[in-house]
Amino acid sequence: MIIRGGTVVTDRGVEKADIAIAGDQIVAVGLNLAGDGEEIDATGLHVFPGGIDSHVHFNEPGRTEWEDIAHGSAALAAGGYTTFIDMPLNNLPVTTDVAAFDLKLEAMKRSSKIDFGLWGGLVPGNLNQLEPLVQRGVMGFKAFMCPSGIDEFPAANQRTLREGMKRIAALGSILLVHAEDPSRLLEPKGSSAMDFIRSRPHVAERAAIAQAIELADATGCRLHVVHVSTAWGLKLIREAQQKGLDVSGETCPHYLLYEEEDLQRLGGAAKCAPPFRTASDRRALWTAEMIVSDHSPSTLDLKSGDDFTKIWGGISGCQSTRQLLLAQDRLDLPEVAAVTATNIARRFGLEGKGDIATAFDADLWIVDLSGADIVRREDLLYRNAFSAHEGQRIRGRTIKTLVGGAEPGSGRFIRPQGPPRNQGAAYDFVG
Ligand SMILES: [Zn+2]
Numbered sequence: 001m002i003i004r005g006g007t008v009v010t011d012r013g014v015e016k017a018d019i020a021i022a023g024d025q026i027v028a029v030g031l032n033l034a035g036d037g038e039e040i041d042a043t044g045l046h047v048f049p050g051g052i053d054s055h056v057h058f059n060e061p062g063r064t065e066w067e068d069i070a071h072g073s074a075a076l077a078a079g080g081y082t083t084f085i086d087m088p089l090n091n092l093p094v095t096t097d098v099a100a101f102d103l104k105l106e107a108m109k110r111s112s113k114i115d116f117g118l119w120g121g122l123v124p125g126n127l128n129q130l131e132p133l134v135q136r137g138v139m140g141f142k143a144f145m146c147p148s149g150i151d152e153f154p155a156a157n158q159r160t161l162r163e164g165m166k167r168i169a170a171l172g173s174i175l176l177v178h179a180e181d182p183s184r185l186l187e188p189k190g191s192s193a194m195d196f197i198r199s200r201p202h203v204a205e206r207a208a209i210a211q212a213i214e215l216a217d218a219t220g221c222r223l224h225v226v227h228v229s230t231a232w233g234l235k236l237i238r239e240a241q242q243k244g245l246d247v248s249g250e251t252c253p254h255y256l257l258y259e260e261e262d263l264q265r266l267g268g269a270a271k272c273a274p275p276f277r278t279a280s281d282r283r284a285l286w287t288a289e290m291i292v293s294d295h296s297p298s299t300l301d302l303k304s305g306d307d308f309t310k311i312w313g314g315i316s317g318c319q320s321t322r323q324l325l326l327a328q329d330r331l332d333l334p335e336v337a338a339v340t341a342t343n344i345a346r347r348f349g350l351e352g353k354g355d356i357a358t359a360f361d362a363d364l365w366i367v368d369l370s371g372a373d374i375v376r377r378e379d380l381l382y383r384n385a386f387s388a389h390e391g392q393r394i395r396g397r398t399i400k401t402l403v404g405g406a407e408p409g410s411g412r413f414i415r416p417q418g419p420p421r422n423q424g425a426a427y428d429f430v431g
Contacts, residue, residue: 001020001021001022001035001037001038001039001040001405002018002019002020002021002033002035002037002038002039002040003018003019003021003039003040003042003047003364003366004018004033004039004040004041004042004043005018005041005042005043006018006019006042006043006045006046006047006366007042007045007046007047008029008046008047008356009046009047009048009049009333009334009336009337009356010049010334010337010342010355010356010357011334011335011337011338011341011342011343011355012334013334014333014334016031017029017030017031018030018031018032018033019033019047019356019362019364020033020035021362021402021405023405024361024362024404024405024406025352025359025360025361025362025404025405026356026357026358026359026360026361026362027358027359028358029356029357029358040366040400042366042399044368044370045366045367045368045369045399046333046366046367046368046369046396047356047364047365047366047367048080048322048333048336048337048341048356048364048365048367049337049341049342049353049354049355049356049360049363049364049365050080050081050082050083050114050341050353050361050363050364050365050401050402050403051076051079051080051081051082051083051321051322051340051341051365052081052082052083052084052085052340052341052344052345052350052353052354053076053081053083053084053085053292053293053295053318053321053340054084054085054117054139054250054290054292054344054348055085055087055226055227055250055252055292055293055294055295056072056076056084056085056086056087056292056293056294056295056296056318057086057087057089057090057091057294057295057296057297057314058072058073058084058086058091058295059090059091059297060091060104060107060111061091061092061093061103061104061107062090062091062092062093063090063091063092064383065299065383066090066297066298066299066383066384067295067297067298067316067382067383067384068111068383069086069107069108069110069111069112070111070112070113071381071382071383072084072295072297072318072382072383073111073112073113073114073116073408073411074113074381074408075295075318075319075380075381075382076114076318076319077113077114077401077403077408078319078381078398078401079318079319079320079321079322079323079398080322080323080365080367080396080398080401081114081318081321081322081365081401082114082115082353082361082363082364082365082401082402082403082408083114083115083116083117083350083353083363083414084114084115084116084117084318085116085117085118085119085139085348086104086108086116086117086118086119087119087142088118088119088120088121088141088142088153089121089142089148089150089152089153090150090153090296091104092152093152094121094123094150094152094153095118095119095120095121095138096120096121096122096123096126096129096153097126097129097133098129098132098133098136101118101120101133101136101138102136104118105118105136105413108411108413109413112410112411113403113408113409113410113411114401114403114408114411115353115361115363115403115404115411115412115413115414116411116412116413116414117137117138117139117348117350117413117414117415117416118137118138118139118413119138119139119140119141119142119176120133120134120138120140120141120142121141121142121143121153122141122142122143122156122160122161122164122168122175123143123153123154123156123160124154124156124157124160125160127160127163127164127167130164130167130168130171130173131167131171134171134173137413137415137416138173139174139348139349139415139416140168140173140174140175140176140222140224140348140416141164141168141173141174141175141176142175142176142177142178142226143155143156143160143161143164143175143176143177143178144156144177144178145161145177145178145179145180145181145182145208145211145212146178146180146181146182146185146204146208147182148178149273149312149313155182161177161212161215162215162218162219165215165216165219165221165223166219166221168221168222169219169220169221169222173222173416174221174222174223174224174348175216175221175222175223175224176223176224176225176226177208177212177223177224177225177226178226178227179205179208179209179212179225179226179228179233180200180204180205180208180273180274181203181204181205181207181208181211182204183207184201184203184204184207184208185199185200185201185204186198186199186200186201187199188308188309191306191307191308191309191310192264192308193263193264193271193308194260194263194264195308195309196263196271196275196308196309197260197263197275197276200273200274200275202230202232202277202281204274205228205229205230205232205233205274206230206232206233206236209225209228209232209233209236209237210236212225213236213237213240213245213247216240216245216246216247217240217243217245222246222247223245223246223247223248224247224248224249224250224347225237225247225248225249225250226249226250226292226294227250227251227252227255227272227274227292227294228249228250228251228255228285228288229251229255229274229275229276229277229281229285230274230277230281231280231281231283231284231285233249234249234251234284234285234287234288235284237249248289248290248347249288249289249290250288250289250290250291250292251285251288251290251291252291252292252293252294252315252317253291253293253317253320253321253324253325253389254270254272254276254294254315254317254388254389255276255277255281255282255285256282256285256286256291256325256328256330257282257324257328257389257392258270258276258282258388259276259277259278259279259282260275260276260277260278262276263275263276263308266388267303268303268304268305268308268311268312269303269315269316269386269387269388269390270315270388271303271308271311271312271313271314271315272294272296272313272314272315273313286330286331288339289338289339289343290339290343290344290347291321291325291339291340292321292340292344293315293317293318293321294314294315294317295315295316295317295318296313296314296315296316297314297316297382297383297384298312298314298384299384300384300386303386315387315388316380316382316384316386316387316388317387317388317389319379319380319381319382319387320375320387320389320392320394321340322336322340322365322396323375323394323395323396324375324389324392324393324394325339325340326369326394326395326396327372327392327393327394327395328393341353341354341355342354342355348416349416349417350414350416350417351417352417353414361404362402362404362405363402363403363404364400364401364402365398365400365401366398366399366400366401366402367396367397367398367399368396368397368399369395369396371395371397372393372394372395373393373394373395373397374390374391374392374393374394375387375389375390375391375392375394376390377390
Protein backbone atom coordinates (compact mmCIF):
# COMPACT_ATOMS: atom_id res chain seq x y z
CA MET A 1 0.00 0.00 0.00
CA ILE A 2 1.19 3.53 -0.74
CA ILE A 3 0.05 6.75 0.89
CA ARG A 4 0.76 9.19 -1.86
CA GLY A 5 1.39 12.91 -2.00
CA GLY A 6 0.99 13.79 1.68
CA THR A 7 3.05 16.13 3.82
CA VAL A 8 4.91 13.89 6.25
CA VAL A 9 5.49 15.28 9.74
CA THR A 10 8.15 13.78 12.02
CA ASP A 11 10.12 15.20 14.92
CA ARG A 12 12.87 15.93 12.37
CA GLY A 13 10.79 18.17 10.14
CA VAL A 14 8.06 18.41 7.51
CA GLU A 15 8.47 17.10 3.95
CA LYS A 16 6.38 16.01 0.99
CA ALA A 17 6.76 12.24 0.64
CA ASP A 18 4.99 9.00 -0.21
CA ILE A 19 4.90 6.23 2.38
CA ALA A 20 5.06 2.59 1.28
CA ILE A 21 3.66 -0.06 3.62
CA ALA A 22 4.07 -3.83 3.45
CA GLY A 23 2.33 -5.92 6.07
CA ASP A 24 2.26 -3.87 9.26
CA GLN A 25 5.46 -1.90 8.60
CA ILE A 26 6.69 1.10 6.69
CA VAL A 27 9.10 -0.10 3.98
CA ALA A 28 9.95 3.18 2.25
CA VAL A 29 9.46 6.94 2.62
CA GLY A 30 10.32 9.13 -0.37
CA LEU A 31 9.17 10.91 -3.48
CA ASN A 32 7.42 9.08 -6.35
CA LEU A 33 7.58 5.60 -4.84
CA ALA A 34 6.63 2.86 -7.29
CA GLY A 35 3.97 0.33 -6.40
CA ASP A 36 0.99 -1.50 -7.85
CA GLY A 37 -1.03 -2.10 -4.70
CA GLU A 38 -3.72 -0.11 -2.95
CA GLU A 39 -3.17 3.66 -2.84
CA ILE A 40 -4.40 6.36 -0.50
CA ASP A 41 -4.37 9.84 -1.99
CA ALA A 42 -3.06 12.19 0.71
CA THR A 43 -2.71 15.26 -1.49
CA GLY A 44 -3.32 18.36 0.62
CA LEU A 45 -3.22 16.28 3.82
CA HIS A 46 -0.64 15.81 6.58
CA VAL A 47 0.62 12.45 7.85
CA PHE A 48 1.83 12.23 11.46
CA PRO A 49 3.23 9.23 13.32
CA GLY A 50 0.31 7.68 15.20
CA GLY A 51 -0.06 9.28 18.61
CA ILE A 52 1.01 7.45 21.76
CA ASP A 53 -0.95 8.27 24.91
CA SER A 54 1.01 6.80 27.79
CA HIS A 55 -1.44 8.01 30.44
CA VAL A 56 -5.06 6.81 30.22
CA HIS A 57 -7.48 5.17 32.64
CA PHE A 58 -9.86 2.91 30.72
CA ASN A 59 -11.12 1.28 33.93
CA GLU A 60 -11.74 -2.20 32.54
CA PRO A 61 -12.30 -4.60 34.16
CA GLY A 62 -14.26 -3.30 37.09
CA ARG A 63 -15.43 0.27 36.49
CA THR A 64 -16.69 0.04 32.94
CA GLU A 65 -19.62 2.34 33.72
CA TRP A 66 -16.97 5.12 33.84
CA GLU A 67 -15.10 4.11 30.68
CA ASP A 68 -14.25 0.92 28.87
CA ILE A 69 -11.54 -0.24 26.53
CA ALA A 70 -13.68 -0.33 23.39
CA HIS A 71 -14.94 3.26 23.79
CA GLY A 72 -11.64 4.67 25.05
CA SER A 73 -9.54 3.12 22.29
CA ALA A 74 -12.05 4.18 19.60
CA ALA A 75 -11.87 7.75 20.92
CA LEU A 76 -8.08 7.69 20.73
CA ALA A 77 -8.14 6.37 17.15
CA ALA A 78 -10.55 9.16 16.18
CA GLY A 79 -8.03 11.67 17.50
CA GLY A 80 -5.04 10.21 15.63
CA TYR A 81 -3.70 7.85 18.29
CA THR A 82 -2.51 4.31 17.60
CA THR A 83 -1.04 3.20 20.95
CA PHE A 84 -1.88 3.77 24.60
CA ILE A 85 -0.52 2.61 27.93
CA ASP A 86 -3.20 2.03 30.55
CA MET A 87 -2.76 3.00 34.19
CA PRO A 88 -3.00 0.37 36.95
CA LEU A 89 -6.10 2.09 38.41
CA ASN A 90 -9.12 2.83 38.34
CA ASN A 91 -9.87 -0.63 37.02
CA LEU A 92 -10.74 -3.31 39.56
CA PRO A 93 -8.87 -5.30 40.62
CA VAL A 94 -6.07 -2.72 40.46
CA THR A 95 -3.04 -3.91 38.47
CA THR A 96 -0.72 -4.64 41.39
CA ASP A 97 -0.31 -8.40 40.98
CA VAL A 98 -0.05 -10.90 38.14
CA ALA A 99 -3.60 -12.22 38.53
CA ALA A 100 -4.99 -8.73 38.00
CA PHE A 101 -2.55 -8.17 35.13
CA ASP A 102 -3.71 -11.35 33.39
CA LEU A 103 -7.37 -10.34 33.71
CA LYS A 104 -6.70 -6.92 32.26
CA LEU A 105 -4.55 -8.25 29.42
CA GLU A 106 -7.40 -10.57 28.38
CA ALA A 107 -9.88 -7.68 28.42
CA MET A 108 -7.50 -5.53 26.37
CA LYS A 109 -6.91 -8.25 23.78
CA ARG A 110 -10.68 -8.69 23.46
CA SER A 111 -11.63 -5.03 23.12
CA SER A 112 -8.80 -2.65 22.24
CA LYS A 113 -9.00 -1.19 18.74
CA ILE A 114 -5.40 0.08 18.84
CA ASP A 115 -2.07 -1.16 20.24
CA PHE A 116 -1.65 -1.05 24.01
CA GLY A 117 0.75 -1.50 26.88
CA LEU A 118 0.04 -1.82 30.60
CA TRP A 119 1.50 -0.08 33.65
CA GLY A 120 1.75 -2.04 36.88
CA GLY A 121 1.24 -0.53 40.31
CA LEU A 122 3.67 -0.10 43.22
CA VAL A 123 1.74 -0.09 46.51
CA PRO A 124 2.61 -1.06 50.10
CA GLY A 125 2.86 -4.85 50.27
CA ASN A 126 3.36 -5.81 46.62
CA LEU A 127 7.16 -5.71 46.31
CA ASN A 128 7.23 -9.42 45.52
CA GLN A 129 5.00 -8.82 42.50
CA LEU A 130 7.34 -6.40 40.73
CA GLU A 131 9.58 -8.99 39.12
CA PRO A 132 6.76 -11.27 37.92
CA LEU A 133 4.95 -8.22 36.51
CA VAL A 134 8.08 -7.23 34.56
CA GLN A 135 8.23 -10.78 33.22
CA ARG A 136 4.59 -10.46 32.14
CA GLY A 137 5.54 -7.34 30.15
CA VAL A 138 4.50 -4.26 32.14
CA MET A 139 5.90 -1.01 30.76
CA GLY A 140 6.90 0.06 34.25
CA PHE A 141 5.23 0.95 37.55
CA LYS A 142 3.09 3.77 38.89
CA ALA A 143 3.04 4.90 42.51
CA PHE A 144 1.08 7.61 44.31
CA MET A 145 2.93 9.73 46.85
CA CYS A 146 -0.47 10.93 48.22
CA PRO A 147 -3.84 9.13 48.48
CA SER A 148 -5.02 8.13 45.00
CA GLY A 149 -8.75 8.51 45.65
CA ILE A 150 -9.13 4.75 45.20
CA ASP A 151 -8.97 2.75 48.45
CA GLU A 152 -7.64 -0.33 46.63
CA PHE A 153 -4.59 1.65 45.45
CA PRO A 154 -3.00 3.16 48.57
CA ALA A 155 -0.20 5.71 48.57
CA ALA A 156 3.36 4.39 48.61
CA ASN A 157 5.04 5.43 51.87
CA GLN A 158 8.77 6.29 51.96
CA ARG A 159 9.79 2.72 52.74
CA THR A 160 7.75 1.29 49.86
CA LEU A 161 9.07 3.93 47.49
CA ARG A 162 12.70 3.36 48.45
CA GLU A 163 12.55 -0.42 48.43
CA GLY A 164 10.39 -0.46 45.30
CA MET A 165 12.76 1.85 43.46
CA LYS A 166 15.75 -0.33 44.36
CA ARG A 167 14.00 -3.34 42.89
CA ILE A 168 12.69 -1.49 39.83
CA ALA A 169 16.22 -0.24 39.16
CA ALA A 170 17.57 -3.80 39.39
CA LEU A 171 14.86 -4.95 36.97
CA GLY A 172 15.82 -2.23 34.47
CA SER A 173 12.29 -0.84 34.58
CA ILE A 174 10.93 2.64 35.38
CA LEU A 175 8.82 4.20 38.14
CA LEU A 176 6.11 6.77 37.44
CA VAL A 177 5.00 8.93 40.35
CA HIS A 178 1.96 11.05 41.07
CA ALA A 179 3.89 13.72 42.93
CA GLU A 180 1.96 15.57 45.62
CA ASP A 181 3.33 15.50 49.17
CA PRO A 182 0.42 14.51 51.45
CA SER A 183 1.90 16.48 54.37
CA ARG A 184 1.51 19.67 52.29
CA LEU A 185 -2.10 19.06 51.27
CA LEU A 186 -4.71 21.01 53.24
CA GLU A 187 -8.32 20.54 54.26
CA PRO A 188 -10.42 22.64 51.84
CA LYS A 189 -11.81 25.70 53.66
CA GLY A 190 -15.06 25.48 51.76
CA SER A 191 -16.73 23.80 48.81
CA SER A 192 -15.86 26.22 45.99
CA ALA A 193 -13.53 25.62 43.05
CA MET A 194 -10.94 28.00 44.52
CA ASP A 195 -11.14 26.29 47.93
CA PHE A 196 -10.29 23.02 46.20
CA ILE A 197 -7.35 24.56 44.32
CA ARG A 198 -5.95 26.15 47.49
CA SER A 199 -6.11 22.77 49.25
CA ARG A 200 -3.54 21.37 46.79
CA PRO A 201 -0.85 24.06 46.69
CA HIS A 202 2.15 24.35 44.37
CA VAL A 203 4.48 23.45 47.21
CA ALA A 204 2.93 19.98 47.54
CA GLU A 205 4.05 19.14 44.01
CA ARG A 206 7.43 20.78 44.39
CA ALA A 207 8.22 18.94 47.63
CA ALA A 208 7.12 15.57 46.27
CA ILE A 209 9.10 15.90 43.03
CA ALA A 210 12.18 16.89 45.05
CA GLN A 211 11.74 13.80 47.26
CA ALA A 212 11.21 11.49 44.30
CA ILE A 213 14.32 12.83 42.56
CA GLU A 214 16.35 12.31 45.74
CA LEU A 215 15.20 8.71 45.90
CA ALA A 216 15.96 8.21 42.20
CA ASP A 217 19.46 9.49 42.85
CA ALA A 218 19.91 7.24 45.90
CA THR A 219 18.55 4.07 44.28
CA GLY A 220 19.59 4.50 40.64
CA CYS A 221 15.96 4.08 39.59
CA ARG A 222 14.62 5.62 36.39
CA LEU A 223 11.90 8.09 37.29
CA HIS A 224 9.06 9.69 35.37
CA VAL A 225 6.78 12.31 36.94
CA VAL A 226 3.21 12.18 35.62
CA HIS A 227 1.04 15.26 35.00
CA VAL A 228 3.50 17.96 36.07
CA SER A 229 1.40 21.07 36.74
CA THR A 230 3.91 23.68 37.93
CA ALA A 231 6.87 25.54 36.46
CA TRP A 232 8.80 24.58 39.61
CA GLY A 233 8.16 20.90 39.01
CA LEU A 234 9.47 21.13 35.47
CA LYS A 235 12.51 23.07 36.66
CA LEU A 236 13.40 20.40 39.23
CA ILE A 237 13.19 17.73 36.53
CA ARG A 238 15.42 19.77 34.18
CA GLU A 239 17.99 20.27 36.93
CA ALA A 240 18.01 16.54 37.69
CA GLN A 241 18.52 15.79 34.00
CA GLN A 242 21.41 18.22 33.88
CA LYS A 243 22.97 16.37 36.81
CA GLY A 244 22.75 13.20 34.73
CA LEU A 245 19.83 11.57 36.53
CA ASP A 246 17.44 9.48 34.46
CA VAL A 247 14.34 11.57 35.22
CA SER A 248 11.59 12.80 32.90
CA GLY A 249 8.18 14.41 33.14
CA GLU A 250 4.96 14.88 31.24
CA THR A 251 2.18 17.42 31.26
CA CYS A 252 -1.40 17.39 29.93
CA PRO A 253 -3.47 19.67 27.68
CA HIS A 254 -5.60 20.88 30.61
CA TYR A 255 -2.54 22.38 32.33
CA LEU A 256 -1.62 24.12 29.07
CA LEU A 257 -5.10 25.51 28.35
CA TYR A 258 -6.55 26.47 31.72
CA GLU A 259 -5.65 28.43 34.83
CA GLU A 260 -6.98 28.51 38.40
CA GLU A 261 -9.72 31.01 37.54
CA ASP A 262 -11.08 28.74 34.81
CA LEU A 263 -12.17 25.94 37.14
CA GLN A 264 -15.28 27.73 38.44
CA ARG A 265 -16.43 28.47 34.87
CA LEU A 266 -15.70 24.97 33.54
CA GLY A 267 -17.26 23.28 36.56
CA GLY A 268 -16.92 19.77 37.94
CA ALA A 269 -15.89 18.26 34.57
CA ALA A 270 -12.57 20.11 34.96
CA LYS A 271 -11.73 19.05 38.51
CA CYS A 272 -8.47 17.11 38.58
CA ALA A 273 -5.44 16.66 40.84
CA PRO A 274 -3.09 18.37 40.77
CA PRO A 275 -5.41 21.27 39.93
CA PHE A 276 -5.00 24.05 37.35
CA ARG A 277 -2.27 26.55 38.20
CA THR A 278 -1.22 30.10 37.33
CA ALA A 279 -0.56 31.82 34.01
CA SER A 280 3.20 31.56 34.48
CA ASP A 281 2.99 27.82 35.19
CA ARG A 282 0.86 27.37 32.10
CA ARG A 283 3.38 29.20 29.93
CA ALA A 284 6.36 27.25 31.27
CA LEU A 285 4.69 23.88 30.75
CA TRP A 286 4.53 24.38 26.98
CA THR A 287 8.22 23.38 27.04
CA ALA A 288 7.47 19.90 28.43
CA GLU A 289 8.91 16.99 26.44
CA MET A 290 5.80 14.80 26.63
CA ILE A 291 2.11 15.72 26.50
CA VAL A 292 -0.44 13.05 27.39
CA SER A 293 -4.15 13.18 28.19
CA ASP A 294 -4.44 11.63 31.69
CA HIS A 295 -7.88 10.62 30.40
CA SER A 296 -9.61 9.78 33.67
CA PRO A 297 -13.34 9.65 33.06
CA SER A 298 -16.34 8.88 35.21
CA THR A 299 -20.08 9.09 34.94
CA LEU A 300 -21.61 12.57 34.61
CA ASP A 301 -23.32 12.48 38.03
CA LEU A 302 -19.91 12.16 39.76
CA LYS A 303 -18.74 15.32 37.95
CA SER A 304 -21.84 17.39 38.69
CA GLY A 305 -22.88 19.73 41.50
CA ASP A 306 -21.39 22.80 43.15
CA ASP A 307 -19.55 21.13 46.02
CA PHE A 308 -15.97 20.71 44.81
CA THR A 309 -15.09 18.60 47.84
CA LYS A 310 -17.47 15.89 46.57
CA ILE A 311 -16.85 15.93 42.82
CA TRP A 312 -14.69 13.11 41.42
CA GLY A 313 -11.25 14.29 40.23
CA GLY A 314 -10.35 13.39 36.66
CA ILE A 315 -10.70 14.83 33.17
CA SER A 316 -12.03 13.11 30.04
CA GLY A 317 -9.97 14.23 27.09
CA CYS A 318 -7.96 11.61 25.20
CA GLN A 319 -9.79 12.07 21.90
CA SER A 320 -8.80 15.73 21.58
CA THR A 321 -5.17 16.00 22.75
CA ARG A 322 -3.53 16.53 19.38
CA GLN A 323 -6.30 18.66 17.93
CA LEU A 324 -6.22 20.93 20.99
CA LEU A 325 -2.44 21.35 20.74
CA LEU A 326 -2.62 22.07 17.01
CA ALA A 327 -5.27 24.76 17.53
CA GLN A 328 -3.11 26.63 20.04
CA ASP A 329 -0.28 27.20 17.57
CA ARG A 330 2.32 27.19 20.36
CA LEU A 331 4.25 24.18 19.04
CA ASP A 332 5.22 23.69 15.40
CA LEU A 333 4.19 20.49 13.66
CA PRO A 334 7.44 18.55 14.35
CA GLU A 335 7.16 19.50 18.02
CA VAL A 336 3.61 18.16 18.12
CA ALA A 337 4.85 14.87 16.61
CA ALA A 338 7.66 14.77 19.19
CA VAL A 339 5.66 15.46 22.34
CA THR A 340 2.70 13.22 21.42
CA ALA A 341 4.59 10.29 19.90
CA THR A 342 8.35 10.24 19.29
CA ASN A 343 9.58 11.30 22.73
CA ILE A 344 7.09 8.96 24.43
CA ALA A 345 8.15 5.96 22.33
CA ARG A 346 11.81 6.62 23.12
CA ARG A 347 11.28 7.24 26.79
CA PHE A 348 9.36 4.02 27.38
CA GLY A 349 11.28 1.74 25.02
CA LEU A 350 8.58 1.32 22.34
CA GLU A 351 10.90 0.30 19.53
CA GLY A 352 9.35 0.65 16.09
CA LYS A 353 6.85 3.28 17.20
CA GLY A 354 6.62 7.06 17.18
CA ASP A 355 8.27 7.83 13.84
CA ILE A 356 7.64 7.63 10.10
CA ALA A 357 10.68 5.81 8.73
CA THR A 358 11.64 2.49 7.19
CA ALA A 359 11.09 -0.50 9.52
CA PHE A 360 8.77 1.44 11.84
CA ASP A 361 5.23 0.19 12.44
CA ALA A 362 2.76 1.66 9.94
CA ASP A 363 0.99 3.62 12.70
CA LEU A 364 -0.16 6.81 10.98
CA TRP A 365 -2.57 9.70 11.35
CA ILE A 366 -3.73 11.16 8.05
CA VAL A 367 -5.27 14.52 8.86
CA ASP A 368 -6.69 17.58 7.15
CA LEU A 369 -5.23 20.59 8.96
CA SER A 370 -7.08 23.17 6.88
CA GLY A 371 -10.21 23.44 8.98
CA ALA A 372 -10.85 24.57 12.53
CA ASP A 373 -13.66 23.42 14.77
CA ILE A 374 -14.55 23.07 18.44
CA VAL A 375 -14.90 20.07 20.75
CA ARG A 376 -18.55 19.01 20.63
CA ARG A 377 -20.21 16.51 22.92
CA GLU A 378 -21.86 14.70 20.00
CA ASP A 379 -18.45 13.95 18.45
CA LEU A 380 -16.98 12.37 21.59
CA LEU A 381 -16.76 8.57 21.53
CA TYR A 382 -16.24 8.05 25.28
CA ARG A 383 -18.53 5.73 27.22
CA ASN A 384 -19.69 8.93 28.94
CA ALA A 385 -19.62 11.53 26.18
CA PHE A 386 -18.72 14.75 27.97
CA SER A 387 -15.47 16.62 28.53
CA ALA A 388 -13.98 19.65 30.23
CA HIS A 389 -12.77 20.61 26.74
CA GLU A 390 -16.23 21.04 25.19
CA GLY A 391 -16.30 24.31 23.29
CA GLN A 392 -12.50 24.53 23.02
CA ARG A 393 -10.99 25.24 19.62
CA ILE A 394 -9.47 22.27 17.79
CA ARG A 395 -7.60 21.96 14.53
CA GLY A 396 -7.29 18.89 12.32
CA ARG A 397 -9.99 16.64 10.89
CA THR A 398 -9.03 12.96 10.99
CA ILE A 399 -9.20 11.42 7.52
CA LYS A 400 -7.78 8.05 8.53
CA THR A 401 -5.88 6.47 11.39
CA LEU A 402 -3.86 3.37 10.50
CA VAL A 403 -2.64 0.92 13.15
CA GLY A 404 0.00 -1.39 11.73
CA GLY A 405 -1.17 -0.45 8.23
CA ALA A 406 -4.81 -1.36 8.93
CA GLU A 407 -7.99 0.33 10.11
CA PRO A 408 -8.29 0.33 13.90
CA GLY A 409 -9.88 -2.92 14.99
CA SER A 410 -7.78 -5.30 17.01
CA GLY A 411 -4.87 -3.87 18.93
CA ARG A 412 -1.74 -5.76 19.86
CA PHE A 413 -0.07 -6.00 23.26
CA ILE A 414 3.18 -4.03 23.33
CA ARG A 415 5.94 -4.74 25.84
CA PRO A 416 8.96 -2.52 26.32
CA GLN A 417 11.46 -3.71 23.71
CA GLY A 418 14.39 -1.51 24.53
CA PRO A 419 15.59 0.12 27.71
CA PRO A 420 13.83 3.40 28.50
CA ARG A 421 15.86 6.25 27.05
CA ASN A 422 15.89 9.79 28.27
CA GLN A 423 15.77 12.69 25.87
CA GLY A 424 16.37 14.93 28.81
CA ALA A 425 17.66 18.39 28.20
CA ALA A 426 18.10 17.63 24.48
CA TYR A 427 14.58 19.00 24.10
CA ASP A 428 14.38 22.64 24.87
CA PHE A 429 11.26 23.84 23.12
CA VAL A 430 10.27 27.43 23.37
CA GLY A 431 6.48 27.44 23.41
ZN1 LIG B 1 -3.89 9.55 35.79
